[in-house]
Amino acid sequence: MNKKYLANLWCLTVLIFSVTLMLPSYADKKNMDESSVVSNMEELRDEITVNKKLVVANNMSLTDGEAKVFWPVYDAYQKDLHEINLRLARLIDDYAAAFNKGAISNEKATQLIDEAIAIEMEEANLKRRYVPKLSAVLPGAKVARYLQIENKMRAIVRYELAEAIPLVLAK
16 A cells, blocks of 8 residues: 555544544534534535545546546445435434433334445445446446445444444343
8 A cells, every 4th residue: 555545544534533523412412503513514524525535536546538537427426425324324313312312122223223234235236336337437447446445435434433333232
């Protein structure tokens, strides 16, 4: 791995970590002005978006021709991925609300599990839908490279979320 990639990845990780630190306060909105929470989250999301694109750009080695046709597909993918991220944020918010009340019922736990699995499946299906679109504008090796970069960044997010979210308290 080159140093530029690691520096960009570190910058993105710090931003993602700052978002995950906000999750408990975001989930417990009763003590905060909702408009300021939404504003802060939007600012962080915008900053992460810019840095994520920089990481991808620095690691894809796209020709000018490839870049011209890749970035619109990338932007569409990120827009669709954003919808999945919003669904995940709602799930985390729902879990935080249940967790803050104490032990979680079996019924609620099952509901949360089902939604978590559905979100994972939706993300996998999104990748499946975009592989042909990416393959139409990039050679196979660059499609694989982009998906690897995307997977690494998603893994960082998942790690930070896993570390920040407490385990279920069983009744």
